[in-house]
Amino acid sequence: MSDNYLPYGKQTITQADLDAVAEALQAPLLTTGPMVGAFEQAFASRVGAGEAVACSNGTAALHLASMALGLGPDDVVLAPSQSFMASANGPHYTGARIVFMDCDPDTGLVTRQTFLEALERAGGKASAAVIVHLNGEVADMAAIAAEARPRGIRLIEDACHAVGTRFAHAGGMAEVGSCQYSDMACFSLHPVKTITMGEGGMVTTNNREWADDMRIKRSHGIRREPSGFINRDMAFDSNGSVNPWYHEMQAPGFNYRATDFSCALGLSQLGQLDHFIERRKALKARYDQLFDGFHPLLSVVRTRQDCDPCRHLYPVLIDFAAIGKSRRVVMAQLHELGVGTQVHYIPVHLQPYYRQLEPDLDLPGAVRYYERALSLPLYPLMQDSDADRVVEALRKVLG
Structure with missing residues (x-):
């Protein structure tokens, strides 16, 4: 690592x-x-x-x-x-x-x-x-x-x-x-x-x-x-x-x-929120640009036209079946390259407590989003070069 x-x-x-x-x-x-x-x-x-x-x-x-x-x-x-x-x-x-x-x-x-x-x-x-x-x-x-x-x-x-x-x-x-x-x-x-x-x-x-x-x-x-x-x-x-x-x-x-x-x-x-917003926006814009050529194996979450977001998370949506690797393997390989990731979120209706209350509930949109989602590093202390390194690591792992 x-x-x-x-x-x-x-x-x-x-x-x-x-x-x-x-x-x-x-x-x-x-x-x-x-x-x-x-x-x-x-x-x-x-x-x-x-x-x-x-x-x-x-x-x-x-x-x-x-x-x-x-x-x-x-x-x-x-x-x-x-x-x-x-x-x-x-x-x-x-x-x-x-x-x-x-x-x-x-x-x-x-x-x-x-x-x-x-x-x-x-x-x-x-x-x-x-x-x-x-x-x-x-x-x-x-x-x-x-x-x-x-x-x-x-x-x-x-x-x-x-x-x-x-x-x-x-x-x-x-x-x-x-x-x-x-x-x-x-x-x-x-x-x-x-x-x-x-x-x-x-x-x-x-x-x-x-x-x-x-x-x-x-x-x-x-x-x-x-x-x-x-x-x-x-x-x-x-x-x-x-x-x-x-x-x-x-x-x-x-x-x-x-x-x-x-x-x-x-x-x-x-009192520092404006600076935090500026850095998060800049990092999101850089990711968006760098990931532009990854489709269809990877897509980014697009912003609605009436929204000016300050991103807390930067998830990408990956077709794990198409790349021939499980999400666990992708996360492990990124970890070895110094890139931490997380999954946001397991659909709440599939959590055992709620599932027992409505076992047959089918919410395909939530499941489809979850199956592809992987959150990448995003925080104000990151430099542009850090975002570049994340993208190159992902390019290497995806093949």
């Missing part, structure tokens, strides 16, 4: 990040302090949303969003199969029944048609749908919302891959997270994502009530606002003054809080 190994993804940590975290670690509060709100405000401003709610990870974000919509055992939620399993698990944690959506086999994205097909399998009724922006590419939210909104179906964008991605809206460009066609958008700030908190998540929405609900539920369901207290005899003393220690749990919540030092890292990373 090469000494200059290129993993498929890697965080970019700068001196500014180290300084921000060090400063946060010296503050009086390491959690439930001021950095959480500061990061939320900056994130909301960046994406053009009214509210942003920080939490411990992207899965927690999806769960909080599902709870804020009031989902439960009586509800059906449409979820993508070609995605990480959290896209389905988040709403399923509420007890909601999951009906899986298929995808375009060449992009992995849910389409208007696959949305409608899943809705039909759900009996024509669903309370919500989770639409994933796989790899950082945007699903056709306008077309999906046009079908969902008249039916009263709430939309959650799984934007865990899409920090920094933009899409055409109202004659201009809007940021993913502005919730132009959705009720909420959920982000992951894991180390290999576009920006990181170490581990962290964020939900954006334009509904203040939902945001307040998520902030309560991310911290055990604890309420500290005196005007909303129920046990007033315990909350107030005989003079009507609030007892300073008092708090209430009116409904159970979770410990999904984000720490102040993780939010300090997130805030510092957010």
